Amino acid sequence: NIIYNYFLFLGDLMKHLISIRDIGKDEILNILNESEKMENLLKSKKPINILEGKILATLFYEPSTRTRLSFETAMKRLGGNVIGFTDIKNTSVAKGESLMDTIRVISGYTDIIVIRHPSEGASRLASEYSDVPVINAGDGSNQHPTQTLLDLYTIKREIGKIDGIKIAFIGDLKYGRTVHSLCYALSLFDDVEIVFISPEELKIPKEIIEDLKKKGNVKFSEKCHIDLTDVDVAYMTRIQKERFPDLNEYQKVKGIYKLTKEHICDKNLIVMHPLPRVDEVDSNVDELPQAKYFEQSFYGVPVRMAILKMLLENE
Numbered sequence: 001n002i003i004y005n006y007f008l009f010l011g012d013l014m015k016h017l018i019s020i021r022d023i024g025k026d027e028i029l030n031i032l033n034e035s036e037k038m039e040n041l042l043k044s045k046k047p048i049n050i051l052e053g054k055i056l057a058t059l060f061y062e063p064s065t066r067t068r069l070s071f072e073t074a075m076k077r078l079g080g081n082v083i084g085f086t087d088i089k090n091t092s093v094a095k096g097e098s099l100m101d102t103i104r105v106i107s108g109y110t111d112i113i114v115i116r117h118p119s120e121g122a123s124r125l126a127s128e129y130s131d132v133p134v135i136n137a138g139d140g141s142n143q144h145p146t147q148t149l150l151d152l153y154t155i156k157r158e159i160g161k162i163d164g165i166k167i168a169f170i171g172d173l174k175y176g177r178t179v180h181s182l183c184y185a186l187s188l189f190d191d192v193e194i195v196f197i198s199p200e201e202l203k204i205p206k207e208i209i210e211d212l213k214k215k216g217n218v219k220f221s222e223k224c225h226i227d228l229t230d231v232d233v234a235y236m237t238r239i240q241k242e243r244f245p246d247l248n249e250y251q252k253v254k255g256i257y258k259l260t261k262e263h264i265c266d267k268n269l270i271v272m273h274p275l276p277r278v279d280e281v282d283s284n285v286d287e288l289p290q291a292k293y294f295e296q297s298f299y300g301v302p303v304r305m306a307i308l309k310m311l312l313e314n315e
């Protein structure tokens with residue numbers, strides 16, 4: 001079982017979802033196809049009971065609105081049940097219980113675990129101590145693979161393709177795990193061009209640039225001002241105050257970018273944002289047809305339904 005758990009994929013058998021880098025283009029396309037079926041099922045309003053009797057644990061060591069509630073909605077829409085916590089102060093973590101022990105215990109209670117944790121690598125560690133599938137819902141500044149899958153679904157759904165797109169990532173590219181995960185996923189597609197737009201202090205990590213260079217099939221450039229020339233997707237991000245070791249550094253870059261109607265009203269592009277937003281997208285953008293961030297957050301439900309179904313049907 002240890003060997004089985006250690007290898008995340010055995011042929012087509014997906015055990016855990018920890019990093020987007022663990023899965024290939026075919027698995028991604030399978031998940032996107034399954035998500036489309038789930039969206040159609042949701043629209044049909046028919047009861048779906050394929051996960052009846054199954055229990056999902058949502059373990060949130062960090063705040064969340066969309067990820068936790070869309071996972072819980074997804075599980076309930078599929079006929080399953082949910083347990084979990086949103087505040088470690090009310091759990092035995094506050095008494096000093098280790099992540100490994102918490103996971104050993106909860107994997108005995110449930111069929112699948114979703115975990116968000118402030119430490120990079122925490123979800124991977126959890127998967128090594130769990131007898132049931134573990135899904136990474138964000139580990140520090142590292143990865144957020146289910147966000148990536150719903151981002152890809154949004155691009156495919158709203159633009160009609162992923163190959164050949166030009167995407168601008170704007171804002172906090174240093175700490176933004178959604179950006180990191182999505183860059184790796186896009187590098188699996190053909191002829192993608194990425195423009196990284198950030199202040200010097202929040203540049204995309206060098207190791208991601210190096211990995212993209214090694215891959216060789218993604219064209220990219222770095223800028224410090226918003227430039228949306230020929231861009232298909234403007235992907236805005238929040239400057240993540242909570243990740244700055246020194247708040248004085250945050251004050252220097254706070255509010256540096258604000259996307260307004262004027263940036264996009266004459267452009268053929270979509271605006272995405274993983275949300276929550278603070279002040280980086282003006283509310284006057286919301287009324288434009290290019291604004292797709294609320295659709296994007298809705299797509300979290302069918303995409304997470306697909307992921308839960310696919311992981312649990314292997315059990």
Ligand code: CP
Nearest residue numbers: 064065066067274275
């Ligand atoms: N996009 C995202 O992860 O949102 P939450 O932090 O609200 O889950």
